[in-house]
Amino acid sequence: MLNNDVRPIIYYYNPNIFPQEEYLIRKNEITRYADKLGLTIIDGDYDHQSWREYVTGNVRDCYGLDAASQPERGVRCLECFKMRLLHSAMKCKELGLPTFTTTLASSRWKSLPQITEAGEWAAAQVGGVTFDARNWRKGGLQERRNQLLKENNFYNQLYCGCEFSQSS
Numbered sequence: 001m002l003n004n005d006v007r008p009i010i011y012y013y014n015p016n017i018f019p020q021e022e023y024l025i026r027k028n029e030i031t032r033y034a035d036k037l038g039l040t041i042i043d044g045d046y047d048h049q050s051w052r053e054y055v056t057g058n059v060r061d062c063y064g065l066d067a068a069s070q071p072e073r074g075v076r077c078l079e080c081f082k083m084r085l086l087h088s089a090m091k092c093k094e095l096g097l098p099t100f101t102t103t104l105a106s107s108r109w110k111s112l113p114q115i116t117e118a119g120e121w122a123a124a125q126v127g128g129v130t131f132d133a134r135n136w137r138k139g140g141l142q143e144r145r146n147q148l149l150k151e152n153n154f155y156n157q158l159y160c161g162c163e164f165s166q167s168s
Contacts, residue, residue, distance in 0.1 A: 077114060
């Protein structure tokens with residue numbers, strides 16, 4: 001982002017990550033990197049139970065499906081993105097920032113159409129903010145991401161984060 005004239009405020013809101021030890025490893029990694037770059041990081045609350053209730057409830061109520069049986073990139077992921085990006089949009093508005101985006105869009109494992117849908121939905125729910133649906137994989141950005149992973153010796157997680165993705 002910095003190489004593309006974007007100086008972010010990082011809002012770390014990932015109640016989907018399970019178990020909490022995994023959450024803390026990932027939070028420590030982003031905090032270490034933010035400190036190195038002199039970036040502000042805001043820690044959102046870790047409330048895994050509320051995340052789980054939201055996602056499983058929406059998948060059941062909106063789609064008539066069991067969240068645990070959904071594959072990666074299925075409706076469970078869309079609902080997860082909606083919840084997390086809604087919180088990001090609310091934080092963006094609270095801080096008086098006009099635009100928010102997500103590092104989810106840099107992952108080759110995530111569905112860009114789902115991320116865009118969730119981000120635009122979140123912006124519409126909050127009002128007064130816009131979602132930057134930039135494809136953070138194109139124009140050399142995926143290569144830059146991989147370079148940063150190596151240069152900074154980042155922890156490389158083996159699953160998305162939620163307990164559902166551990167077995168996918």
